[in-house]
Amino acid sequence: MAxxxxxxxxxxxxFPLAGKLIPWFSIxxxxxxxxxxxxxxxVAPTDHQQGEAYRIIFxxxxxxxxxxxxxxxxxxxxxxxxALNTRLSxxxxxxxxxxxxxxxxxxxxxxxxxxxPTWGTWWVWDARLTSELVLLFLYLGxxxxxxxxxxxxxxxRAGAILALVGVxxxxxxxxxxxxxxxxxxxxxxxxxxxxxxxATMLFGMLLMALAAWMYSFATAFARLRAxxxxxxxxxxxxxxxxxxx
Amino acid sequence: MLQAFSLIVRxxxxxxxxxxxxxxxxxxxxxxxxxxxxxxxxxxxxxxxxMAAGVVWIAALLAAVLSLPRLFATDYADGTLExxxxxxxxxxxxxxxxxxxxxxxxxxxxxxxxxxxxxxxDLPAGALGVLLASLLIxxxxxxxLGAAGAALTLGVRGGGALLGLLVLPLFVPVLVFGAxxxxxxxxxxxxxxHxxxLGAFLAVSSLIGPWAACAALRVALD
Amino acid sequence: xxxxxxxxxxxxxxxxxxxxxxxxxxxLCIILEILSLKTSKGRSTA
Numbered sequence: 001m002a003x004x005x006x007x008x009x010x011x012x013x014x015f016p017l018a019g020k021l022i023p024w025f026s027i028x029x030x031x032x033x034x035x036x037x038x039x040x041x042x043v044a045p046t047d048h049q050q051g052e053a054y055r056i057i058f059x060x061x062x063x064x065x066x067x068x069x070x071x072x073x074x075x076x077x078x079x080x081x082x083a084l085n086t087r088l089s090x091x092x093x094x095x096x097x098x099x100x101x102x103x104x105x106x107x108x109x110x111x112x113x114x115x116x117p118t119w120g121t122w123w124v125w126d127a128r129l130t131s132e133l134v135l136l137f138l139y140l141g142x143x144x145x146x147x148x149x150x151x152x153x154x155x156x157r158a159g160a161i162l163a164l165v166g167v168x169x170x171x172x173x174x175x176x177x178x179x180x181x182x183x184x185x186x187x188x189x190x191x192x193x194x195x196x197x198x199a200t201m202l203f204g205m206l207l208m209a210l211a212a213w214m215y216s217f218a219t220a221f222a223r224l225r226a227x228x229x230x231x232x233x234x235x236x237x238x239x240x241x242x243x244x245x
Numbered sequence: 246m247l248q249a250f251s252l253i254v255r256x257x258x259x260x261x262x263x264x265x266x267x268x269x270x271x272x273x274x275x276x277x278x279x280x281x282x283x284x285x286x287x288x289x290x291x292x293x294x295x296m297a298a299g300v301v302w303i304a305a306l307l308a309a310v311l312s313l314p315r316l317f318a319t320d321y322a323d324g325t326l327e328x329x330x331x332x333x334x335x336x337x338x339x340x341x342x343x344x345x346x347x348x349x350x351x352x353x354x355x356x357x358x359x360x361x362x363x364x365x366x367d368l369p370a371g372a373l374g375v376l377l378a379s380l381l382i383x384x385x386x387x388x389x390l391g392a393a394g395a396a397l398t399l400g401v402r403g404g405g406a407l408l409g410l411l412v413l414p415l416f417v418p419v420l421v422f423g424a425x426x427x428x429x430x431x432x433x434x435x436x437x438x439h440x441x442x443l444g445a446f447l448a449v450s451s452l453i454g455p456w457a458a459c460a461a462l463r464v465a466l467d
Numbered sequence: 468x469x470x471x472x473x474x475x476x477x478x479x480x481x482x483x484x485x486x487x488x489x490x491x492x493x494x495l496c497i498i499l500e501i502l503s504l505k506t507s508k509g510r511s512t513a
Contacts, residue, residue, distance in 0.1 A: 041476070052480035056489045063493070082460075102496055110489040117485050137414040144410055148401045157464040158397050162411060165393060165457050169415050172446065176418035179442070180425060215497070222504045 011088050011228045012237050018221040025221070029214035036062075036207030044200050056114040057201065062209035063107035064128070067135055068170075070100035070216060074142075075167035078160035090156030091231060093163065094146055095224035099216050101139035107132050127178040134173050138166045152231055249334045250342045257346030260319075267315065268350050275308040275355050279362045290367050297366035298376065298427035302420050304362075305355050305380060309387040310409045312351045316343055316395040317462070318404075330466055340396075340458045344388040352384025368427070375430045375440075379423040382443045386419045389447075389454030396461035418446050 008014045040058035047054040074096040081089030108129065115124045123129070145162055149155035232238050261268055282300045283293055320326040329339045359380050360373045368376065394412035398404045426439035470476040479486045 042470075046480065051482055053482035053485050055479070055486055059489050059493050099500065102500055106493050106496055109492050113485040113489045117482050134414045134417055137410065141407075141411040141414065144403075144407055145397060145401075148398075148403050148407055154464055154467070158461060161393070161457050161460050161464065162397055165390075165415065165453055168453060169418075172449065173414070173417045176421040176442075176446075180421040219500055219504060223507075226504065226507045 009086050009088055011091070011232050012235070014088060015225055015228050018225050022218050022221050025214045025218035029211050029218060032207050032211035032214060036204055036211055039200060039204035039207060044198070044204055050118055053114060053117040056110050058204050058208050060107055060110040060114055061205045062212050063103045063110060064132060065209050066212045066216060067100055067104040067107055067132065067139075069213075070096055070103065071135060071139065071163075071170065072167060074100060075160075075163040078156070078163040081156055082160035082164070087153075087156070087231070088228075090152075090160065091227045092220070092224055093156070093159060095220045095227055096216070097139060097143050097146075098223065099219045101136060101143065103212065103216075104132060104136040104139055108136065125181070127174070127181040130181070131170075131174045131177045134177070135170065138170070142166070246334070246338055249338050250345075253339060253342035254346045254349070257343060258349065261346070261350050267312075268354070271308050271312045271351050272354050272358060274311055275304050275358065276362065278304040278307055280365070283366075293366045294368060294431065295428075297363055297368050298372075298424040298431075299420075300366070301359050301362050301376060301427075302380075302383075302424040305352075305359070305384065306387065306413065306416050306420060308355060309351055309384070309391055310412060311405075312347070313391040313395045313408055313412070314398070314405050316347055316392055317399050318395075321399055321465075326462070327466055330462065336459045336462060337455050340392055340455045340462070344385075344392045344455070344458075347392070348385050348388040352380070352388055356380035356384055369431075372427050372430045375436050376427045378440060379426045379436075379443060382440060382447055383419045383423040386443075386447050386450045386454075387416065389450045390415050391454075393454045393457035393461060396458040396465060399462070399465040419443065422446065 008017055036058065040055055044055070044058075046052060074093045077089045077096070078093035080086065081093065111124075111129045111132070112122050115129075116122050142159055142162055146155045146159045149158055229238055229241075279300055282296065286292065286296065317326060320329070330336060356377060359376050363373045363376050391408075391412055394408045394415075397411060398408045401407060422439045422443040426436035426443065429436045429439055477483055477487070
């Protein structure tokens with residue numbers, strides 16, 4: 001079985017597998033999202049302090065979790081590509097990046113819309129939102145660097161170095177921003193801590209996070225397929241594919 | 246190895262001093278940027294004093310980013326960099342030497358000029374000292390991590406702005422601890438914690454930066 | 468069930484703009500991403 005799995009390290013082998021998996025991940029994402037949204041709107045009770053505005057948490061927290069998780073996964077695949085010289089790994093990192101950046105943006109946007117009714121301002125310089133903003137910059141930098149280098153092998157390797165430097169620095173950046181936040185605000189106001197985490201809320205967020213994860217699989221695989229077709233366009237199997245299509 | 250290191254540092258310094266303009270440009274840029282902030286936010290002394298640490302540090306970050314593209318570019322253009330790559334000296338010596346020279350030409354002058362800017366912002370003497378110390382510890386980080394950024398964007402179009410985008414988020418800890426040290430002094434807290442953390446980050450970046458720069462140079466020159 | 472009526476659901480206790488602004492933009496982003504993937508796939512197989 002392990003021998004069979006390594007076969008999928010070749011773009012040509014993974015391409016059809018990814019294609020078959022996308023519908024399944026999409027369906028899972030949809031079902032989990034429906035379950036999560038049901039809990040978010042029809043099961044979770046109204047919060048005493050924040051009213052209904054807190055329901056944004058079911059978007060904000062899963063998006064933030066996914067943005068961080070995807071960065072690590074992206075850096076992981078990029079690192080594998082750098083170490084083992086596997087083309088597909090570098091392509092996978094490129095495929096994940098835009099989805100990760102999207103979740104970061106959603107986390108920031110929903111954070112702002114949560115902050116306005118709760119704390120009165122559209123932006124709160126708390127540790128997590130600020131770190132999330134820096135994470136967005138890291139994603140954008142990765143995408144920009146890959147886009148600016150025409151040679152795909154060099155682009156993959158350079159991107160991998162950047163992603164690995166980033167992944168090591170993210171905890172340091174987060175720690176420094178937390179430090180900065182407590183220094184400047186004293187009793188720090190955390191967007192996370194405000195509603196007491198009822199089990200229902202946590203379960204709802206978990207479902208939404210899983211939905212986001214399944215969604216990420218689907219989009220990353222779809223993007224990966226497009227990248228494979230582009231990068232391997234001179235290969236015989238791709239030309240046959242296009243001729244048949 | 247030490248001989249190669251000092252040789253390369255001296256070479257860098259000699260080459261840079263032939264084009265003094267480049268070095269001075271960075272310093273003048275630093276002073277200009279720092280002087281623009283009061284024009285933007287108003288001359289109120291209390292406000293400026295509170296802002297001073299952040300302003301000086303951000304001006305230093307921008308000035309460093311401005312000077313980084315040149316770190317490897319000229320040697321890359323005339324083939325010297327390739328020679329350095331195939332020479333018996335380990336590439337990391339080259340990178341460390343170039344980063345050290347960059348600091349001597351950029352970070353050190355900025356750090357020494359900073360107290361003057363601090364006076365413009367009416368910082369008290371204690372804070373000025375901490376500002377100098379924080380910049381002396383922090384600017385080498387800019388050179389070390391910046392070298393990695395310069396290597397990654399070598400010969401890439403849009404280099405300067407792209408370099409900034411890549412490297413500025415990584416500078417966040419330096420900014421926080423460096424400016425934070427001065428702000429702490431202003432409100433009466435001992436800045437030693439900040440400065441220690443800054444030192445720790447310097448130690449970390451002296452490992453990460455040169456590693457990444459070497460890897461990136463090999464990627465760029467393959 | 469938390470809501471008395473559809474109106475109450477849409478109003479979200481007065482926070483409707485914020486809640487639906489968040490969910491709406493999220494859904495919009497997802498739709499845009501899926502659309503861009505569909506067109507890029509089309510371009511590659513053209």
